Amino acid sequence: MARLAIALEINRERHDVLVEPDRTLLDVLRSDLGLTGTKTNCLDAECGVCTVLIDGQAVNACLYLAMAAQGRAITTIEGLAPAGEGLAAGEGPAPALHPLQQAFIDHGAVQCGYCIPGMILSAKAYLDEQPRPTEAQVREALAGNLCRCTGYQKIVDAVLDAADRMAAGRSAA
Amino acid sequence: MSETGRVVGRSLPRLDAPGKVTGRAVYAADFALPGMLHGRVFRSSQPHARLLRLDTTRAAAIPGVRAIVSATDVPDVRYGAAVKDEPVFAPDVVRYIGQPVAAVAAVTLQAADAAVAAIEAVYEPLPPVLDVASALAPGAPLVHEAWRSYTAIPILQRDGNVCNRARIVVGDVERGWAEADHVFEHRFTTAMVHQGYTEPRAAVAAWDSSGQVTVWSNTQLPFDVQATLADILAIAPSRIRVIVPGIGGGFGGKLRIGVEHFAALLARKSGRPVKVMTTSEEELTAAYPRQGTVIELKTGVTRDGRLTARQGRIYFDTGAFAGSGPGVASVATMVLAGPYRVANLHLEGYAVYTNKTNCGSYRAPSGPQSNFAVESQMDIIADALGIDPLELRLRNIVHEGDEGPTGQVLNAVGLEECLRRAADAIGWADRRPRPGRGKGLAIGWWTTTGGSSGVYVKINPDGTVALNTGAVEIGTAALTGAAQVLAEALGVDLADITVVSADTFSTPFDFGAQGSRTAFAVGNACRAAAAELSRKLLAQAAAQLGCPEQELALRDKHVVGRGGRVSLADLARQSQQAGGGMIAHGTFIAPGTAYDTKRVEGHVYPAFHSPSFHAHAVDLSVDEETGEVTIHRYVVAQDVGFALNPTYIEGQIEGGVAQGLGQTLSEEIVYRDGRVLNANLTDYKMPTTLDVPRIESILVEHPGRVGPFGAKGVGEPPNVEPPAAVANAIAAAAGLRITSLPITAEKIVRAAQTGGR
Numbered sequence: 001m002a003r004l005a006i007a008l009e010i011n012r013e014r015h016d017v018l019v020e021p022d023r024t025l026l027d028v029l030r031s032d033l034g035l036t037g038t039k040t041n042c043l044d045a046e047c048g049v050c051t052v053l054i055d056g057q058a059v060n061a062c063l064y065l066a067m068a069a070q071g072r073a074i075t076t077i078e079g080l081a082p083a084g085e086g087l088a089a090g091e092g093p094a095p096a097l098h099p100l101q102q103a104f105i106d107h108g109a110v111q112c113g114y115c116i117p118g119m120i121l122s123a124k125a126y127l128d129e130q131p132r133p134t135e136a137q138v139r140e141a142l143a144g145n146l147c148r149c150t151g152y153q154k155i156v157d158a159v160l161d162a163a164d165r166m167a168a169g170r171s172a173a
Numbered sequence: 174m175s176e177t178g179r180v181v182g183r184s185l186p187r188l189d190a191p192g193k194v195t196g197r198a199v200y201a202a203d204f205a206l207p208g209m210l211h212g213r214v215f216r217s218s219q220p221h222a223r224l225l226r227l228d229t230t231r232a233a234a235i236p237g238v239r240a241i242v243s244a245t246d247v248p249d250v251r252y253g254a255a256v257k258d259e260p261v262f263a264p265d266v267v268r269y270i271g272q273p274v275a276a277v278a279a280v281t282l283q284a285a286d287a288a289v290a291a292i293e294a295v296y297e298p299l300p301p302v303l304d305v306a307s308a309l310a311p312g313a314p315l316v317h318e319a320w321r322s323y324t325a326i327p328i329l330q331r332d333g334n335v336c337n338r339a340r341i342v343v344g345d346v347e348r349g350w351a352e353a354d355h356v357f358e359h360r361f362t363t364a365m366v367h368q369g370y371t372e373p374r375a376a377v378a379a380w381d382s383s384g385q386v387t388v389w390s391n392t393q394l395p396f397d398v399q400a401t402l403a404d405i406l407a408i409a410p411s412r413i414r415v416i417v418p419g420i421g422g423g424f425g426g427k428l429r430i431g432v433e434h435f436a437a438l439l440a441r442k443s444g445r446p447v448k449v450m451t452t453s454e455e456e457l458t459a460a461y462p463r464q465g466t467v468i469e470l471k472t473g474v475t476r477d478g479r480l481t482a483r484q485g486r487i488y489f490d491t492g493a494f495a496g497s498g499p500g501v502a503s504v505a506t507m508v509l510a511g512p513y514r515v516a517n518l519h520l521e522g523y524a525v526y527t528n529k530t531n532c533g534s535y536r537a538p539s540g541p542q543s544n545f546a547v548e549s550q551m552d553i554i555a556d557a558l559g560i561d562p563l564e565l566r567l568r569n570i571v572h573e574g575d576e577g578p579t580g581q582v583l584n585a586v587g588l589e590e591c592l593r594r595a596a597d598a599i600g601w602a603d604r605r606p607r608p609g610r611g612k613g614l615a616i617g618w619w620t621t622t623g624g625s626s627g628v629y630v631k632i633n634p635d636g637t638v639a640l641n642t643g644a645v646e647i648g649t650a651a652l653t654g655a656a657q658v659l660a661e662a663l664g665v666d667l668a669d670i671t672v673v674s675a676d677t678f679s680t681p682f683d684f685g686a687q688g689s690r691t692a693f694a695v696g697n698a699c700r701a702a703a704a705e706l707s708r709k710l711l712a713q714a715a716a717q718l719g720c721p722e723q724e725l726a727l728r729d730k731h732v733v734g735r736g737g738r739v740s741l742a743d744l745a746r747q748s749q750q751a752g753g754g755m756i757a758h759g760t761f762i763a764p765g766t767a768y769d770t771k772r773v774e775g776h777v778y779p780a781f782h783s784p785s786f787h788a789h790a791v792d793l794s795v796d797e798e799t800g801e802v803t804i805h806r807y808v809v810a811q812d813v814g815f816a817l818n819p820t821y822i823e824g825q826i827e828g829g830v831a832q833g834l835g836q837t838l839s840e841e842i843v844y845r846d847g848r849v850l851n852a853n854l855t856d857y858k859m860p861t862t863l864d865v866p867r868i869e870s871i872l873v874e875h876p877g878r879v880g881p882f883g884a885k886g887v888g889e890p891p892n893v894e895p896p897a898a899v900a901n902a903i904a905a906a907a908g909l910r911i912t913s914l915p916i917t918a919e920k921i922v923r924a925a926q927t928g929g930r
Contacts, residue, residue, distance in 0.1 A: 151827030
């Protein structure tokens with residue numbers, strides 16, 4: 001299959017890649033760009049581990065064609081921390097964390113951690129839409145992200161706490 | 174809570190959390206090497222058939238294909254934990270749909286898939302055995318004609334399609350029936366379910382020019398995979414290096430070799446690194462799920478509710494190869510006894526071959542199935558006798574100093590406290606608040622698996638500490654717990670400790686991430702290493718401080734005495750200059766638990782080491798029109814011995830219950846004619862955020878004698894009781910006694926329509 005040159009804006013940075021038209025964004029992120037923070041599992045949009053943000057919306061990268069992401073702002077877990085604190089792979093000082101990431105740590109919401117990047121990005125997309133959600137709303141928003149370790153409770157608590165922290169951050173600003 | 178230390182007993186954040194929330198943590202599924210090929214497996218389409226011909230000519234001609242391997246490429250070895258019955262590739266007979274027949278490596282996954290599709294196999298069907306009943310029927314076809322020729326653990330009781338019959342016999346059940354006023358007999362069934370880890374099984378293998386192979390894998394047991402690979406590849410274990418970069422859940426499903434051998438064989442043949450990773454379909458058709466079971470349980474009881482005898486038989490549909498079945502069937506008999514005083518027992522666990530996928534271990538193997546039967550029947554008995562289910566349990570539970578079913582003496586028994594606290598918390602006095610709403614209880618016990626652990630601990634020249642362990646951090650934060658034990662013993666902070674783990678080349682042996690043992694065993698190995706380091710540090714400091722060692726202590730990152738203090742950093746630097754570094758090797762093996770060998774037969778797990786005890790209580794509503802179950806509250810009181818890190822123990826309880834609720838209400842690998850009908854995550858229904866209620870944890874602490882600070886294993890137990898607790902609550906709410914898992918809406922509606930059963 002002929003490969004096409006496309007430009008993707010990922011985590012505020014432009015990446016030029018050559019891709020076949022049927023390549024998924026997930027595959028390009030992981031195989032071509034080494035952004036393995038976006039996880040792979042069912043490849044059928046059932047488990048949510050591959051969740052990324054496209055123009056702020058949470059999508060399953062496993063069923064999203066890389067071509068279709070041209071001209072859109074893609075955010076992966078590697079780019080969630082504040083601008084200027086980008087996380088190069090490998091060595092480096094402890095990165096700055098987004099309030100969601102810090103809340104997940106503080107609430108013990110991380111076990112094996114494989115679902116966590118997708119979970120955090122789904123939560124980010126939802127909190128941008130609804131900054132002060134109820135527990136029921138958070139559960140609804142995360143229903144597409146399977147976690148087999150935690151029973152979800154500490155994840156839901158972390159998201160609710162992060163919402164408070166983000167609100168406090170806004171009012172302080 | 175009992176005495177809390179400076180580091181242990183505190184809810185400190187896990188050491189690996191930052192990497193996991195930023196996407197920096199690398200899992201086996203993420204691992205890649207330059208020039209790496211992608212492997213796929215060609216699998217049997219027949220449940221039982223003779224493989225007449227295998228033609229890979231067309232597949233080999235597909236552009237990008239670099240290697241194809243099948244039975245002719247591997248030594249004629251069979252492997253298996255208890256019975257060596259499984260070949261790498263089916264040589265002549267296939268025994269389940271999904272059994273590996275060949276494997277392909279190609280430059281792209283697409284080319285590998287195309288090659289698999291181009292492989293041709295010709296089969297001659299043989300009569301399949303599709304369930305336990307037909308496997309045990311007289312004259313049933315044998316899944317393994319040559320079962321007698323297989324190497325097996327000598328004590329196993331094997332016979333045809335039975336790859337083990339484990340037995341516990343105590344007293345005389347006939348006498349027990351005679352003493353009983355009532356005898357209850359019930360049959361229960363449970364479905365095959367998958368562990369549901371979110372990371373597929375994955376491995377990358379690469380050979381170097383010296384003939385050593387390195388395998389990066391998400392196995393729970395790197396040293397077991399190393400040993401199995403040595404058999405399969407016919408090379409020495411020292412030539413095989415297994416590294417676990419990170420693991421996205423396992424729950425027992427990643428214990429035994431999964432795809433590592435395919436990667437290694439394809440890499441050897443192609444001369445290139447090869448990655449093999451499973452698909453969801455492969456996971457649900459050809460992995461190591463929990464066995465479906467049939468359970469027959471007969472219990473005698475006096476009219477005042479005293480258990481006089483129990484006879485139980487549990488049949489595990491263990492699939493085409495023994496897998497974990499023989500051991501699981503053994504553990505089941507311990508669970509069938511219940512945490513109860515019963516003088517007369519006759520308990521049997523059968524692991525039965527069928528033409529289905531090879532079943533394995535899943536968090537508390539045999540626990541949920543056996544406990545479902547035992548605790549459902551306890552409620553049936555209570556209702557029949559007009560005794561409150563809580564009261565019936567209180568009259569029969571084990572206490573400090575009692576004997577377990579095989580004669581082990583029980584100590585640190587926190588069961589009564591768990592039971593009373595769970596019942597209080599759920600508001601047991603109001604068990605049936607209104608029609609359609611009810612509460613259920615279930616109690617149980619579980620083991621803390623021993624097995625040896627070694628650690629190397631080094632004080633770095635900056636005073637921080639390196640913990641080098643062969644154990645796997647599977648996600649429970651067990652290695653953070655072990656590091657807390659180490660930090661406490663050395664007088665440093667948790668944040669001072671760095672963990673290096675799971676590399677068969679460079680880390681000491683560890684029995685692996687299984688059996689709720691990691692924090693328990695590695696924590697104890699850390700204590701041993703810390704004791705050795707303490708001796709060295711104190712001896713070195715004594716000379717400098719001019720005071721005897723016995724007047725010195727480790728505190729706040731220093732060796733402290735009356736005359737002054739020396740930092741660990743200084744002592745480590747001095748040791749680097751003059752003594753080769755400040756390092757110790759700590760080891761642990763759980764002491765044997767004495768039991769009465771005359772009571773058991775075919776039994777590979779005849780005592781529960783440092784057992785834990787637990788009670789679950791649930792409050793739910795049942796809609797008899799729709800069959801919907803709504804859980805209002807779920808309470809777990811678990812005797813954890815000592816809570817090394819309360820937050821992550823709650824995490825184990827919450828996650829274990831969530832998995833248990835999936836098994837109870839929705840999950841089932843559905844077979845028809847030997848074929849899985851729901852091999853995808855749309856139709857295999859695992860609980861989501863909308864399905865799991867808030868779970869309230871009560872951590873009960875009756876310190877054990879062996880674990881660090883009295884800690885007992887905590888990972889598996891919360892998975893044991895959910896099926897029975899929920900079934901009992903449904904019975905209380907709606908008068909419907911469902912004896913088959915999963916308790917789907919359909920079963921509830923049908924039971925409601927037919928008047929209770």
